[in-house]
Amino acid sequence: MSNHSYWGVEFFSFFKIFFHQMFLLLTGKASLGSLTSDEIQILMLAMLGISCAIVGSFLILKRMAMVANSLSHTVLVGIVVALVVMRALLGDSYSAFHVDMKVLFIASLLSSLLTAYLTDFLYRVLRLQKDASTGLVFTTLFAVGIILVTLFTKNAHIGAEVIMGNIDMLHSDDLKMGFYLLVMNLSLLLLFFKEYLITSFDPQFGKLSRFSNRFFTYLLLFQTSATVIGAFRAVGVVLVLALLVLPVLTARLLTHRLYKMIILASAVSLLSALVGVALARHILSVYNIALSTGGVVVMTQFGFWGIALIFSPSKGALTRLLTRRRLKAKLATC
Amino acid sequence: MEDEITVRSLTVNYDKKPVLWDINLDIPRGSLVGIIGPNGAGKSTLMKAMIGLLPPLSGEVRFFGKSFASHRKEIAYIAQKNAIDWDFPITVFEVILMGAYGRLGLCKRAGKKEKEEALQVLEKIGMRELADRQISSLSGGQQQRLFVGRALLQDADVFFLDEPFVGIDMATEKFLIEMFKELTRKGKTIFVVHHDLNTVEAYFDWVILLNMRLVSSGPTANVFHGVNLMHAYGQKGQILEEALEMTRMKREGALHDV
C-alpha cells in the first residue's frame, strides 16, 4: 500500500519525508497521482484551512459563527436536492457520493439562499426573535434533509458518513476542488477586503458610505456554504466549524491587525493539519490505535489555541502573571 | 431650496413605538445646529431618519435640493459610542482610513494619497502617536476624536453627531466645538444632539427643539427661551403619545386589549 513511506516512522521523520515529497511535487519530479493518502489529506486540509481562515475571520467578526453552523446543517438538504436533480438529469448511474463542481455550486447556492431567506422571513415578516429564527430554520431543514436522504438513498444510516466525512477516502481529484475554493476565497478577499472590513466593523458607516451590507452578507454566506460543502469530503460537514473558528480565535489572541489575523489563522491551520495528520499516522502505525484524523486535527487546533491563550500578549495567562509580578515588585519598592 | 436642508412631514416609528411625528424643517447651509429635547424625544431618531438609517413611516428629506441617495458629497454620521465593538482587530489609523472608503467606491484600494490624508487628519486631532494602537486602548475623549477624524477624512459637507460630548474630558469638548465652528465657517452644516442646556447658547447658532413633535426650529436667539422650553420639556404630549401608539397598532393589525 502507498502508505509505506510513512508507516512506522518516527514522529519527526514524518515531516522530513513529507517536505521531501512536496519538493518533488513542486519541481515536477512527482505527479499528483503518486501522492499517498496522508499527503493528500495534508494538502487538502491546508487549502481548506486557508479558505476557512479567510471566511471564518469575517464570520466571527460579524458574529455569524452560529450561522455557519446553521449552514453546515442545511447543506445536507442542498446536497440531497442537488443529487436528486443530477440523478434526474443524468440517470441512476450517478453515484450517491460523488460531489463534483456542478453539484457543489448548485448545492451551495441553494442552501445559502434557502437558509438566509427563511431565517430572514421568520425574523422580519413573522417577527420571531433572531436566535429562534436561526435555530428553527436550520434544525427543520436538517430534519427534512435526513428524511430526504433516507427516502432517496434508501439507506437510513448514511447520516453519520455525511456528518463525519471520510478523510481516508480522499482522492487527488478532491484536491482540485480544494484548490478552486482557495482561489475563489483568496480573490474575493483581495477584491473586497475593505468592503468586508467596513461591513463587519461598522455596518452603519458602511451603509452611509454606500456599500450594501446585504450584498456582502449574502456573499459571505455563499462563500461559507461553498467552503463547507467543499470540506465535507475531507472532514465532514460538521468539523468544518472547527476549521472556521479555532484557528481564527487562536490568531486573534496573538495579533490585533486584521490582515495579520487572517495570515496567522492560515498558518495555524496549516500547522495543525501537518501535526495532526502526522500524529494520527504515528499513533496508528506505532501504537496500533486507529483514530479519526479529523478529530485529531481539531484537537491539535484546540491545543494551539490553549498555547496561544497562555502566551497571548493581551489576554495571556503568562502576560498577566508577569504583569502581576512587575506590579508587586513596584509596590515593594515604594 | 438649493441652499437648505429640508425635512417635510417626517414621521418615524422605532421598534414599535411612535417616536417622531410630522417634523418639518428648513436648515440653512453652514449652520451649527443643536437638537434639544427631553429623553426619548426622538433626537437620535431624527438624525438616523434623515440619513436613511431608519426607515420613516412617511415624509421626505432633501439635502440642498437632492435626496440622500443622489447627494454627491459625503454625509458624516457619528453615532453614540456603544454601537462599536471595541475588541475588533483594527487600529486607530485603519479606522481613520475608512473615511476614504466611500470616496473610493467598490474594489479600489486605499492608496498613498488616502493614507497621506489620513495621517494629516491624525495630526489634526492630535493622535498621531496612537496610529498603530488597537482601538480598545483609547480613552473616551480619544474615541470621540477618532470618529470625528474619520468623518473629517470623508470630506463630508454635512455632519451628524449624536451626543458627542457625553463622557469626554473638557479639553476634548473645547477642541471639538472649536473644530465644528471652523468647519461651519467653511460652509459645512453640522447637526449635534446635545444634552447640556447650559452650553446651548454658546455653542449653536441654530436650535431644533423636539419632543416627538417639532416644538420649534430657528436661530438660537429666537427659539431658545422659556416658553418653548416649557413646551418641549413639559408633559403635554401624553395624549398625543397614546393616540400615536394606537395609530401604530391599527396600522400593524395588532390586537387591542381593552
Place this chain on the structure above:
Amino acid sequence: MMSDIIPFSEFFTNPIFSIATIACMLMCFASSLIGVITFVSRRSLIGETLAHATYPGVALALTIGGLFAKNFEAVFPLAILVGAFVGGFIGLKAMLYLEEKLSINSDTALCFVLSVSLGLGVLLASRLQFSNPVWYQKLQMLLYGQAATMLFYHVILYAVLSLLVVFAIVFLFPGMKISYFDPDFASRMGVSQKWIGYTTKILFVLAVVIGLRSTGVVLLSGMLIAPAVAARQFSKTLKEMFVWSAIFGTVSGFLGNYLSVQAGVLLRESYPSLKAGLPTGPLILIVAAFIAFISLLLSRERGFIPRLYRIYKFQRKCLLENILKELYKKEGSLSLKKVRKLYHLSRLKAYLLVWMLERQGIWQKKGRSLELTEKGYKKAERVVRLHRLWEVYLFDYLGIDAANVHQSAEEMEHILTPELEKELTRLLRNPKRDPHNQIIPGEGVTV
C-alpha cells in the same frame, strides 16, 4: 393497503409502539418546558451547543466503562446519562468562562464549545469504533436518536427526569418570572439570582440529556425552540407559555412516532429498508416546526394572517367613516355615482358598501342617492367631532402649525377611542369651535 395502518390506540397499548411513543412524549414534554426558558432569555441556540457537548461526555463514559468491561452492560444507560450530563455541564461552564473571563461574544463562544466538543467526541468515538463496535453504534444513535429501540426502563427513567424538571420549574417559577423580565428588580427583591442561574443551568443540561434519545443530538435544539415559538403566539404570561409549550411538545412527540410508524407501513413496498418506519427524530421535529409555523401565521393575537385581516378591516372602517363624513357635510344626500368617483370604488365594491351600510341601518336609498338615517347621522357626527377636537388639541394646546393639523386629524378621527375623546374634551375644556372656526358637534363632558 390502507387497512394496514396501525390503529391509534395501539400506540398506547401495544408495547412495540407504546414504549417509544410514551418515552418520546415524556422527553419532548421536558425539553419543551426548558425551551421556554431558553427562548425567553434569548439563548435559543444554547441547546445546539450543549447537545453537541454531550457527545464527548458519552464517548468518554463508554470508553472508560470499556476498561472495566464485565458487568458494564448493565449500567449502560446510566453511564450514558452520566456522561451526557457531565459533558453538557462542562460545555456550559466552558461557554460561560469564555464569555465572562475572556470577553468572547456569545455567538463565538457557542461555536467554539460546539466545535471542540465535536472534535473531541469524534476522536473518542473513533477509538470506540475499533475497540467496541457495538457501543460505537449506540453512540452514533445519539446523533439522530433511536426512539424505536427504547425499553420500558427508559420510560420510567425519563418520566422521573421529566418530573424533576417540572418540580424545578414550578419551584423556581416566581423567581424566574421576575428574573427574566427585570434582572435589576429581582436583585433588589433579594431573589437569589445566582441560585436561579445555577439551577437553570442544570435544567438546561438535563433537558438536553433527556431529549437525546428521542431526537438525537443534532435535532434536539429544534425541540427546545419550536414548541416555545408556537407557545409564544398564544401566551400573555410566562405561565401560559409553559403550558402551551408542553402541550405542543408532547403532541409533536406523539405525532412524530405515529407518522414514523405509519409511513413505514405505507412505504413498505417501495422502500423495503424502511420497515421500521421513517426516522422518528426528524419527524418529531418536522411536526413541531410545522406547528410553530402555523402558529406564527395564524394565531389570533400575533399571527401574520389575522394581522393582515385586521389591517384590512381597519382600512375599510376608514373608508366608510370618510363617506359618512362626506354625507354629513353635504347635509344628507349624495348620489351613488359621486361616492364612487370620490373614493375610486369599482361598481362591485360600491354596491357591497351600500348594501352593508343599509343593513347596519346607517343609511338608506332614496332613488339614486343615499341618505343618512338618524343612526348614521349620529355616527357621522361623532367622526367629525373627533376630527375637530383633534385639530384643537394640536393647534391650540400643542402649538402646532395650522397647515399640518388637518392631515393628522384625517387619520386620528378613525382612531380615537371614547376614552381618549373624554380626556380630550376635559383637557381642552369642551371646545365648541375648531381652528377653522367650524362648529364642533356632539355633547361634551360637563367640566
